[in-house]
Amino acid sequence: AQRVTQPEKLLSVFKGAPVELKCNYSYSGSPELFWYVQYSRQRLQLLLRHISRESIKGFTADLNKGETSFHLKKPFAQEEDSAMYYCALSGNTPLVFGKGTRLSVIA
Amino acid sequence: NAGVMQNPRHLVRRRGQEARLRCSPMKGHSHVYWYRQLPEEGLKFMVYLQKENIIDESGMPKERFSAEFPKEGPSILRIQQVVRGDSAAYFCASSPPGQARSYTFGSGTRLTVV
Numbered sequence: 001a002q003r004v005t006q007p008e009k010l011l012s013v014f015k016g017a018p019v020e021l022k023c024n025y026s027y028s029g030s031p032e033l034f035w036y037v038q039y040s041r042q043r044l045q046l047l048l049r050h051i052s053r054e055s056i057k058g059f060t061a062d063l064n065k066g067e068t069s070f071h072l073k074k075p076f077a078q079e080e081d082s083a084m085y086y087c088a089l090s091g092n093t094p095l096v097f098g099k100g101t102r103l104s105v106i107a
Numbered sequence: 108n109a110g111v112m113q114n115p116r117h118l119v120r121r122r123g124q125e126a127r128l129r130c131s132p133m134k135g136h137s138h139v140y141w142y143r144q145l146p147e148e149g150l151k152f153m154v155y156l157q158k159e160n161i162i163d164e165s166g167m168p169k170e171r172f173s174a175e176f177p178k179e180g181p182s183i184l185r186i187q188q189v190v191r192g193d194s195a196a197y198f199c200a201s202s203p204p205g206q207a208r209s210y211t212f213g214s215g216t217r218l219t220v221v
Binding site (some may be wrong): 006009032036041042043044045046086090093094095096097098099100 | 155
């Protein structure tokens with residue numbers, strides 16, 4: 001079965017502090033992992049995908065197959081980063097999402 | 108390109124009425140996915156459709172819910188005899204042929220059952 005776990009419902013950090021949003025997955029094959037962001041009840045937007053190995057808005061994520069993790073990181077949080085973040089996995093079925101983590105950046 | 112268009116944005120129905128949610132995929136996209144977002148629950152997959160075909164409906168409740176994606180026109184998610192528990196945000200996503208993992212999401216329809 002495919003499963004995505006985001007252990008933190010809410011993460012509050014101060015502006016300028018580092019951010020790490022945790023994501024662990026369960027899948028027996030070779031998954032493709034994604035991070036989506038949703039600002040204030042807007043549509044979900046793709047933030048990044050592991051195969052691209054790119055940095056978007058200062059965020060990066062590395063797929064760790066040994067730990068089955070795909071944590072999202074940013075060295076210096078900004079107020080505009082406050083949003084819901086969803087980790088998602090694509091295996092042999094449509095995208096499976098975690099329950100999301102709400103990031104709140106405090107000025 | 109207008110992106111994935113969902114309408115209405117907000118829909119209020121009384122218990123027992125029918126709700127119809129529409130989704131027009133991006134131009135050139137032939138795959139449509141419906142997800143339901145409940146508070147504290149994240150997004151739950153409901154159904155995956157291609158033109159005139161249901162590919163995967165493993166996330167659809169067995170009763171009252173149906174979906175279609177006709178040859179012409181938008182995809183429709185239909186909920187018959189709505190109950191309070193159907194209140195949620197329903198998101199549609201589309202992807203192009205051959206790139207089934209490249210999802211673009213719509214803005215969603217927020218259904219409120221009163």
